[in-house]
Each structure stands twice: as C-alpha cells, then as structure tokens.
Amino acid sequence: MDLKEKLISSFMAFENNVDVEHPVHDLRMEAIKNFEVKGFPSKKEEAWKYTSLKSLQKVDFSIFPKQENALEYKDVKRYFLHEIDSYKIVFIDGIYSSFLSETTHDGVDICLMSSALTKPMYKPIIDVYFNKVASKDESLTTLNTAFSKEGAYIYIPKNKMPKKPVEIVHFATGNEASLMLQPRNLVIVEENAEVQIIERHQSLTPNAVLTNAVTEIFAAQNAIVDYYKIQNDNSSASLIDNTYIDQKSKSNVNVHTFSFGGKLTRNNLNFYQDGEHMDSTMKGVTILGEKQHVDHHTLVHHQQPNCESHQDYKGIYGENATGVFNGKIIVDKIAQKTNAFQQNNNILISDKATINTKPQLEIFADDVKCSHGCTIGQLDEEALFYLQSRGIPKKEATALLMYAFSNNVLDSVRIPELKVRVNKIIAQKLGVNLGFDL
Amino acid sequence: MLEIKDLHASVEEKDILKGINLNVSAGEVHAIMGPNGSGKSTLASVIAGKEEFDVDKGSIALEGEDLEDLAPEERAHKGIFLSFQYPVEIPGVSVTNFMKTAINESRKARGMEDMPANEMLKLIREKSEMLEIDRKFLSRSLNEGFSGGEKKRNEIFQMAMLEPKLAILDETDSGLDIDALRIVANGVNKLRSKDNAIVVITHYQRLLEYIVPDYVHVLYDGKIVKSGEKELALELEEKGYDWIKQEAVV
Numbered sequence: 001m002d003l004k005e006k007l008i009s010s011f012m013a014f015e016n017n018v019d020v021e022h023p024v025h026d027l028r029m030e031a032i033k034n035f036e037v038k039g040f041p042s043k044k045e046e047a048w049k050y051t052s053l054k055s056l057q058k059v060d061f062s063i064f065p066k067q068e069n070a071l072e073y074k075d076v077k078r079y080f081l082h083e084i085d086s087y088k089i090v091f092i093d094g095i096y097s098s099f100l101s102e103t104t105h106d107g108v109d110i111c112l113m114s115s116a117l118t119k120p121m122y123k124p125i126i127d128v129y130f131n132k133v134a135s136k137d138e139s140l141t142t143l144n145t146a147f148s149k150e151g152a153y154i155y156i157p158k159n160k161m162p163k164k165p166v167e168i169v170h171f172a173t174g175n176e177a178s179l180m181l182q183p184r185n186l187v188i189v190e191e192n193a194e195v196q197i198i199e200r201h202q203s204l205t206p207n208a209v210l211t212n213a214v215t216e217i218f219a220a221q222n223a224i225v226d227y228y229k230i231q232n233d234n235s236s237a238s239l240i241d242n243t244y245i246d247q248k249s250k251s252n253v254n255v256h257t258f259s260f261g262g263k264l265t266r267n268n269l270n271f272y273q274d275g276e277h278m279d280s281t282m283k284g285v286t287i288l289g290e291k292q293h294v295d296h297h298t299l300v301h302h303q304q305p306n307c308e309s310h311q312d313y314k315g316i317y318g319e320n321a322t323g324v325f326n327g328k329i330i331v332d333k334i335a336q337k338t339n340a341f342q343q344n345n346n347i348l349i350s351d352k353a354t355i356n357t358k359p360q361l362e363i364f365a366d367d368v369k370c371s372h373g374c375t376i377g378q379l380d381e382e383a384l385f386y387l388q389s390r391g392i393p394k395k396e397a398t399a400l401l402m403y404a405f406s407n408n409v410l411d412s413v414r415i416p417e418l419k420v421r422v423n424k425i426i427a428q429k430l431g432v433n434l435g436f437d438l
Numbered sequence: 439m440l441e442i443k444d445l446h447a448s449v450e451e452k453d454i455l456k457g458i459n460l461n462v463s464a465g466e467v468h469a470i471m472g473p474n475g476s477g478k479s480t481l482a483s484v485i486a487g488k489e490e491f492d493v494d495k496g497s498i499a500l501e502g503e504d505l506e507d508l509a510p511e512e513r514a515h516k517g518i519f520l521s522f523q524y525p526v527e528i529p530g531v532s533v534t535n536f537m538k539t540a541i542n543e544s545r546k547a548r549g550m551e552d553m554p555a556n557e558m559l560k561l562i563r564e565k566s567e568m569l570e571i572d573r574k575f576l577s578r579s580l581n582e583g584f585s586g587g588e589k590k591r592n593e594i595f596q597m598a599m600l601e602p603k604l605a606i607l608d609e610t611d612s613g614l615d616i617d618a619l620r621i622v623a624n625g626v627n628k629l630r631s632k633d634n635a636i637v638v639i640t641h642y643q644r645l646l647e648y649i650v651p652d653y654v655h656v657l658y659d660g661k662i663v664k665s666g667e668k669e670l671a672l673e674l675e676e677k678g679y680d681w682i683k684q685e686a687v688v
Contacts, residue, residue, distance in 0.1 A: 381490065386526040389486050390536075390596065391514035391544040400531060400539070407530035423530075 003057040004039050010063045027131045031145035038139035050324045050356050051295040061180035065093040069173045079202045083417040087166045089152040094181045108162050113151040133216050133246040141242045144214040148184040156193040165196040174205025185215040189223040200230040203237035215243045219251040227255045233262040242268045249275030257284040259294045270299045276306045284313040285406045287429045288321035295324035302335040311342040314406045317353035328360040336365050342372040399432040439464045439635045445496035447484045454480045456660035465632040470639045472657035473679040478639045482608040486520040487513045515547035517603030521593040528580040536580045537599050565598040569625045586613025594625045606637045611645035623648030643675035
C-alpha cells in the first residue's frame with residue numbers, strides 16, 4: 001500500500017476521534033476528496049519540477065502517533081530560545097506536551113488547535129477563519145485539512161500584544177519507525193495587535209519523519225506579525241510547510257525562513273494582500289550541505305493599490321545540496337502604485353551543488369515598481385584578498401565572507417536573542433570560529 | 439628589509455611590471471609616485487601576494503626571505519601590511535571582531551596564544567585614540583557605509599593594531615579632506631620606527647608634506663625611471679609627469 005492509499009484508508013479511523021458534527025468536519029471531508037483525486041504532486045507539475053516526493057511515498061509512515069512520549073526539558077532546552085521567556089506550544093510526536101508548554105488565556109489566546117476545534121466558545125472564530133485562506137485545491141494543503149486536529153491556536157484581540165514571543169516546537173522522538181505529522185496552526189491578529197512567533201520542527205531520532213504543516217495567518221488592519229521559521233532538522237526529517245497569509249490594510253507581516261538542515265524541505269509561502277498601504281516581507285537564509293534539498297516557493301498576490309512586498313533570499317549550497325527558489329509576484333490591474341521587490345542570491349561552494357532560481361512576475365497594472373534579481377556565483381576575490389592580507393587564512397576568510405553574505409538578511413529580525421542565535425548557527429554551519437561575541 | 443630584484447609581473451598575459459628594482463631598509467620611508475596606469479597599485483598588490491598577478495621574473499624578499507611561494511596571509515604573518523586604496527565592505531563583521539580575528543590568526547601562525555581579552559581591549563583603545571576614532575565606530579560593520587575618509591582612517595588603525603614590519607600605503611590620501619589627512623599622517627608618523635619601513639604610494643605630493651619620505655621613486659610604464667630624495671617630489675608637483683615620460687622615452 002502506498003502512502004496515498006494508506007492516508008485515504010486511515011481517514012475513517014481518524015473520524016472516530018473527531019467531532020463529525022462540527023462544521024469543520026465538512027471541510028475535512030471535502031479536503032480528503034480533493035486529495036483522493038489529486039494525490040501527491042509529481043515532478044510533471046511545473047511547481048514541483050525540481051522537488052520529488054517519490055521516495056517519501058514509499059516509506060511506511062505511521063499516520064497516528066501511538067503513545068505519548070516524554071522529554072526532559074534539560075534534554076531539549078537548546079532547541080528553545082531559552083535566553084528569554086516565551087510562551088510555548090510544544091508537541092512530542094504530534095501529541096501536545098503540557099509539561100513542556102506554557103499557554104495563556106490572559107487577554108490573548110495562545111493555546112491548542114484541538115481546544116479551539118472542540119470548545120463552543122471558539123466556534124464563532126473558527127467559523128470565520130478556519131480554512132479561509134488555505135488553498136482548497138492544492139493537494140498537500142487539503143491533505144493537511146483532512147487530518148486537521150492539532151496544532152497551535154493563537155488569537156490576539158484588538159490592541160493587544162502578548163508579553164513575550166510564542167514558540168511552536170514539534171519534536172519527533174523515534175517512537176515509531178517512521179512518523180508522519182500534520183500540524184495545523186491558526187494565527188489571528190486583530191486590529192492594532194501584534195505578535196511574534198518562532199516555529200521549529202526538530203527530530204531527535206534517525207528514524208524517518210515527514211511533516212506536512214499548514215499555517216493560516218490573518219493580519220487585520222494595522223496588525224504586525226513577525227513569524228520566524230527555524231529549519232535546522234536532522235537528515236532523516238522532511239518538511240512540507242504550507243503557510244497562507246491574509247493581510248488587511250496597513251498591516252505588516254514578516255516571515256523569516258532559516259533553512260539549515262533536513263532531508264527535504266519545501267516551503268510554500270503565500271501572501272494575499274487584501275487592502276491598501278501594507279507591507280509583506282519574506283526573507284530567508286539557506287545554508288545546506290550533504291544531500292539536503294530545499295525548495296522555496298513564494299507567492300505575493302497584490303490585489304489592491306499602494307502596497308509593498310520585499311523578498312530577500314540568500315543561499316549557500318555545498319557538497320551535494322540542491323536548492324530551488326521560485327518567487328511569484330502577481331499584481332492585479334487595480335493594484336496601481338505597487339512596489340514589489342525580489343532578490344535571490346546564491347553561492348555554490350561545491351561543483352556538485354545545484355540551485356534553480358526562477359522569478360515569475362505577472363503584472364497587470366501599469367504604474368508599478370517591480371524589481372527582481374537573482375545571482376549564482378562565487379565569492380568576491382578582492383574581498384578574499386583583503387581579509388587574507390590582514391593575516392586571515394583563506395579557509396577562514398572564505399567562511400567569514402559567506403557569513404557576511406548571509407547575515408545581512410538578519411537586520412530585520414526583531415528579537416535580539418533570536419538574531420544572536422541564528423548568527424551563531426550560521427557561523428557554526430560555515431565553520432567560522434572567530435571568537436565572536438555577538 | 440625589502441629587496442625587490444628585476445620584478446616582472448603580468449595579469450592575463452598583459453605585462454604591467456617590467457623590471458622593478460627597489461631596496462628599502464629598516465627605518466626608511468620610500469615614496470613611489472607616478473602617473474595613472476604606471477603600475478603603482480600592481481606593485482603594492484604583488485608585494486602583498488595577490489594571486490591574480492603572475493610574477494614572471496625576478497624576486498621579492500623580506501628580511502632576506504624570498505616571498506614567492508607565500509600566500510597573502512603568510513606574508514601578513516611575516517609582517518607585510520597593505521593599506522588598500524579601496525577597502526572592501528564586510529557586512530555583519532564588526533571592526534573589533536575583525537581585528538581580534540586578524541591579530542589572533544597572526545599570533546597563531548607565530549606559535550603564540552590568543553591575545554588575552556583585556557590586553558586586546560587596551561590595545562584597541564590606545565590605537566583608536568591615536569587615530570581619533572570614536573568607540574562607536576568600532577562596533578560598526580567593517581567599512582560598511584563608511585565615508586572615504588573613515589575607510590582610510592580605519593586602514594591605518596588596522597596598521598597600528600598589527601604593527602607590521604613593512605607597511606605599503608596605497609593612495610591613502612585619496613578621498614581625504616585636510617583634517618582627515620593630518621590625522622592619518624600623524625598616525626603613520628607615530629608608527630615610524632627604526633625597526634620598520636613604510637612605502638607610500640601616491641599620485642600627489644600633498645601626503646608627502648605630512649609623511650616626509652627619505653627617498654622618492656618615479657614609476658612609469660612598469661619601471662622605476664627616476665629616484666631621488668624628497669626634493670624630487672616637489673619637482674614632480676611643479677613640473678608634472680610629462681618630462682619624466684619624455685626622459686623615459688629618450
């Protein structure tokens with residue numbers, strides 16, 4: 001039985017554990033039908049030309065985690081931004097860990113999707129937002145919708161801002177020989193409200209893990225959302241991340257994606273601008289080696305006038321690593337005075353590493369500023385000579401320059417401790433050992 | 439200190455240096471002047487070991503040791519310093535962290551331990567005060583967004599930190615206003631000693647009013663066509679380079 005059949009046949013068992021009377025279940029049923037028709041995307045589809053899910057479909061993944069596993073905080077502390085206090089929504093093998101979590105209902109709701117989907121008090125919100133921006137025909141998104149049950153639920157009412165950032169962390173412990181996870185997150189930030197979220201998927205085992213995540217983010221007027229994705233997983237873990245963002249006037253949403261590991265990572269990041277005078281920022285640093293693969297697919301749909309979008313992705317690929325950047329910008333006819341910028345710069349440090357980069361602009365308005373640029377290159381020889389002439393050996397100088405190349409993406413990171421942490425990971429990945437006191 | 443014999447160098451099969459002979463002893467300051475395109479900056483880069491240039495003939499020795507097979511960083515460890523005409527911007531790496539790295543790499547190459555943090559801080563404070571550099575400046579990314587003058591001052595700060603035996607200043611005066619020029623020149627003069635040597639490469643005589651050379655050489659078409667004492671610089675300032683070119687042709 002291949003993975004598709006297994007998923008479809010597991011749906012009935014899944015239904016025994018959810019409230020089939022809830023309106024969300026109608027969405028699940030539609031979604032599984034869509035997935036049944038479409039199945040997993042193949043390389044024949046343009047959007048999946050460079051990323052193959054074939055080998056993953058041959059793995060006999062467990063669809064439901066069997067038992068609860070415990071982790072000691074001291075053993076996983078390093079995966080949290082432990083330098084500062086934070087709210088935490090933590091899952092172990094897909095099951096909520098109340099022991100490692102710190103949720104709140106104090107003025108804001110930072111809690112579990114399973115509660116939001118079952119408790120009547122959340123129903124009005126769920127009715128308005130759940131599955132409203134996520135795609136209803138993209139097959140992997142609908143697969144997640146079909147099995148949507150658990151994840152993070154974050155609701156920030158008007159004029160509120162949580163006292164500290166929120167960390168959403170998924171651990172896999174290797175309880176199962178191979179495990180598939182499908183977390184579903186919903187983030188709603190009302191007018192003039194603000195939130196900072198850090199998300200991480202971390203496998204603690206050489207056993208295979210496949211995560212197919214969907215996150216919906218709704219930013220109302222004047223809302224500010226900072227979302228940071230840390231993808232530094234081990235080489236047996238794969239991640240398909242589907243993030244959908246609905247933005248209203250004067251809102252500001254920034255998504256930073258740090259891809260430093262994992263076997264296969266696919267990021268589908270979709271911004272829908274529904275209002276005026278807003279700003280959408282997508283930034284990424286990718287540093288990969290081994291046979292790791294990352295595929296960044298971004299979409300910004302400018303649907304109204306006077307908005308901006310900024311994309312800046314930097315990639316360093318070594319050994320046999322492969323990368324994809326596909327950035328699509330759509331500017332509707334009505335969306336005059338749009339400023340859309342896209343930049344993708346890559347450095348290949350091995351003859352066997354590859355990158356496929358493709359800007360895709362569909363512009364129907366005539367009074368817009370859109371720019372895009374992609375580069376694939378080696379390091380600046382003059383800069384290398386400069387560092388060497390100061391006594392820094394070539395190897396260290398090379399690492400230092402790569403560090404400089406990638407780290408300016410971090411200027412827009414607004415949590416200082418996170419910036420330091422990511423800087424350290426970058427330095428470590430590049431073998432920069434410079435006694436930094438960052 | 440520095441002994442250059444019949445040096446020929448080329449880039450992409452284009453000959454640039456066509457037989458340079460130059461001896462610089464400890465305690466001396468030499469100025470190399472010449473019109474644009476005569477090979478001044480190439481000479482500086484070749485001494486510092488830039489790989490882009492091929493040394494086709496001749497030799498460069500520092501304190502009797504031939505430099506031919508040494509990488510730029512190894513030459514730096516031996517005590518060669520090049521102040522760049524166009525210092526490179528390195529975002530994300532502060533001036534302080536950069537200096538720590540450079541100093542400790544040199545110490546490592548000489549078999550020494552890392553410089554203790556308090557000693558490093560003291561050194562940084564002392565040298566930055568000498569060049570009238572604001573402390574805030576030291577935590578900024580190296581050369582990023584620096585003005586022309588700040589970049590040059592930062593080059594001399596690096597020189598002061600690294601205490602080279604042979605410093606080559608490539609067009610250090612370009613882009614400097616008169617105040618910055620004075621600060622930079624004062625810094626260089628304080629670093630002069632009987633144990634080190636300085637080669638000043640410049641197009642104009644202006645800098646040499648502040649850093650007074652013992653000898654002046656005129657480089658033209660890849661060769662030193664005239665050498666003299668400091669008065670030669672004044673003569674060049676007055677008459678321009680045309681008479682040198684004519685003499686060279688004759």
